[in-house]
Amino acid sequence: MATIAIDPRVSSRTAGFVSTDHRMLVDGRFVKAASGKTFPVYNPATGDVIAHVPEAEAEDVNRAVLAARRAFDDGAWVRMAPSERGRLLWKLADLLEKNLDEFAELESLDNGKPFAIARVADVPYSVDMFRYMGGWATKITGSTIPLSCGYDFHSYTVREPVGVVGQIIPWNFPLLMAAWKLAPALACGCTVVLKLAEQTPLTGLRLAQLIDEAGFPPGVVNVLTGYGEGAGAPLAAHDMVDKVAFTGSTEVGKLIVKAATGNLKKVTLELGGKSPAIVFADAKLEQAVAGTASAIFFNHGQCCCAGSRLYVHEKVFDQVVEGVGKIAEDIKLAPGLDPSSQMGPLVSDEQYRKVVGYIESGIAEGAQVAAGGPVSGMERGWFVRPTVLTNTNPRMKVVQEEIFGPVVCAVPFSDAEIDKIIQRANDTVYGLASSVWTQNLSLAHKVARGIRAGTVWVNCHNVFDASLPFGGYKQSGWGREMGEQVLNNYTETKAVTVAL
Numbered sequence: 001m002a003t004i005a006i007d008p009r010v011s012s013r014t015a016g017f018v019s020t021d022h023r024m025l026v027d028g029r030f031v032k033a034a035s036g037k038t039f040p041v042y043n044p045a046t047g048d049v050i051a052h053v054p055e056a057e058a059e060d061v062n063r064a065v066l067a068a069r070r071a072f073d074d075g076a077w078v079r080m081a082p083s084e085r086g087r088l089l090w091k092l093a094d095l096l097e098k099n100l101d102e103f104a105e106l107e108s109l110d111n112g113k114p115f116a117i118a119r120v121a122d123v124p125y126s127v128d129m130f131r132y133m134g135g136w137a138t139k140i141t142g143s144t145i146p147l148s149c150g151y152d153f154h155s156y157t158v159r160e161p162v163g164v165v166g167q168i169i170p171w172n173f174p175l176l177m178a179a180w181k182l183a184p185a186l187a188c189g190c191t192v193v194l195k196l197a198e199q200t201p202l203t204g205l206r207l208a209q210l211i212d213e214a215g216f217p218p219g220v221v222n223v224l225t226g227y228g229e230g231a232g233a234p235l236a237a238h239d240m241v242d243k244v245a246f247t248g249s250t251e252v253g254k255l256i257v258k259a260a261t262g263n264l265k266k267v268t269l270e271l272g273g274k275s276p277a278i279v280f281a282d283a284k285l286e287q288a289v290a291g292t293a294s295a296i297f298f299n300h301g302q303c304c305c306a307g308s309r310l311y312v313h314e315k316v317f318d319q320v321v322e323g324v325g326k327i328a329e330d331i332k333l334a335p336g337l338d339p340s341s342q343m344g345p346l347v348s349d350e351q352y353r354k355v356v357g358y359i360e361s362g363i364a365e366g367a368q369v370a371a372g373g374p375v376s377g378m379e380r381g382w383f384v385r386p387t388v389l390t391n392t393n394p395r396m397k398v399v400q401e402e403i404f405g406p407v408v409c410a411v412p413f414s415d416a417e418i419d420k421i422i423q424r425a426n427d428t429v430y431g432l433a434s435s436v437w438t439q440n441l442s443l444a445h446k447v448a449r450g451i452r453a454g455t456v457w458v459n460c461h462n463v464f465d466a467s468l469p470f471g472g473y474k475q476s477g478w479g480r481e482m483g484e485q486v487l488n489n490y491t492e493t494k495a496v497t498v499a500l
């Protein structure tokens, strides 16, 4: 086993948790993997191993699914008063909030993001999601329906939990993705097996302890650590799972759909993106420059909705590129736990190689580097400099494919092309998000109408709220996360008709 090296900046409490003998939550107990196997967790700022966690495989998945099945089928959770389910979600939110600093430290250490960001975004947004969904637990209603065929019936609908849910989450917002998935499923009365991402299991494992402390009944939430093929695939294929909810790459999303065919389980997917940010000549430039820079550089570009294609009217193109480039050059790269850090490392060596490979491929195909580039200048860790590419063309890989790093392609458009800009913005297989920057109200609405994506931001980007539905058109996914709409993912509708 490699030496454990935890960053000396973390508090003794966080260090204590990181160094524990990590266990998964299955059926209300904290357990090792059935095989006894573990796998290493790395600090992306150094490449050091910081922990080992259990490596769940098919046997562990099976145990967790059986526990979730029993917890669902015995009916206690489903029949629990909705206000009590809501109270448990609120209690979990309170516990999370009480441990805000510890969770922010863990997230920073494990994922690489700046502590300050995790503290103001990841953790509070997760708290809010549990509270918001706790509120929905008492408001999941059906409707009464007047039948068109006659007056002699009384018909109504009820919404019931879909059953046992397998949830598979990624590493870019580890705690927040766990909250996005768990909170609505539990509010609806489902039981859950949650598989954390191999790169970032720490906040999910700590959350499992809080779930236990909050008093959720055994088997209602089961939390596994393991690899995608070893644990994710058997979870997606398991016959006793009624539904699988996945966030990650479009490629794995397609595998999930195939795996789900055995028992035709329900599937929702939150997948990749190649989101356009469109800046018109009349935009407030200071706002547009800061906003489009943040659209791509927030979370190191490791956002499914990152504004990675920047279309700018030619009249303001140079100013915008210069402004975004200056912001890129000024961003301070440092380990997330360094208080001066404005951007930490990417999450893994694999992700680092992928992103640097894209920058190099863009350059090889003729793109010019307006800021950043493939060399980070950092001595250790998986750092990539925020990068602005110009002189691209629509068929380049950097323009078409999701890079999932701090790399933006800036593309000018002319007055003559304004009508075509919507078409260009829509010219990828993705349709997750977009932003439009203009002072012209009707233009903003016209573009918003034409964009084929689940989210359009006007004069802003990356604005999220527990109440706002989020998800993709085209190959960016199926279904919506958050808001009232996510409840559809976790409920079945039953129509009841009574002859009067």
Ligand code: NDP
Pocket (backbone or CB within 6 Å): 168, 169, 170, 171, 172, 195, 196, 197, 198, 199, 226, 227, 228, 229, 231, 232, 233, 236, 247, 248, 249, 250, 252, 253, 255, 256, 270, 271, 272, 273, 303, 304, 351, 354, 402, 403, 404
């Ligand atoms: P993946 O899609 O591989 O991983 C997402 C989750 O799926 C992880 O928990 C992973 O497990 C799991 N998984 C992997 N393979 C399978 C499988 N066959 N069956 C079931 N579950 C599986 O994303 P990566 O981490 O590999 O990142 C690759 C790219 O995906 C990124 O560069 C980015 O483009 C995109 N991505 C998109 C995200 C989004 O928010 N939409 C988030 C993360 C990535 P494990 O990681 O433990 O192996």
